[in-house]
Amino acid sequence: MAPVTCFLTYEVKPERLAEFEAYGRKWITLINAFGGQHHGYFLPSEGASDLAYALFTFPSLADYERYREQSMADPVCQDLFREVPTLIHRNDRTFLRPVPNGLET
Template identity: 70%
Template sequence: MAVTCLLRYEVRAEHLADFETYGRKWITLVGRFGGEHHGYFLPSEGASDVAYALFTFPSLSAYEAYREQSALDPVCQKLFKQLPDFVTRYDRTFLRPVFDGQEL
């Protein structure tokens, strides 16, 4: 069963452009590790420090494999180290997606 990860970030407002660059890199990387990235969603109106990201893996075990592989990948390691520069906090929530026409 597929699993979607919803990430909620509290972004330092002065680093929003840097965070956008960071997010664009992860969109490509998640695909390389077998997931489907649905994009980053940055503040537009309202709260100016909250951003979201959504990506789906075919299963929880596929997501766990991505976590293990990305922890060893030099590009991912560099990005992991940059995150505290842009973000004061982030939370991860796992959801079961329901896509149009999908049968159980």
């Protein structure tokens, strides 16, 4: 069972960046509560002002799928899902797997 990391790219509404940051802080807590490890949100600083990123890892794809099912029934998650159209134009998910260091087999 290999861990899976979800890399999210967001096209955010720049005028709503403060609200998006608050939204991200809530998801960090939720992902961790659902058994994942959130690595943080990364907001625009220099360059493009409408791109933000997030990374989080679950122990396996099955654990990620379980989180997705549970989040659909969670009232806090549902409130956050309703905020998406006001904050985000679109997002893309990419799933990654870690490469172990040279000392691991």
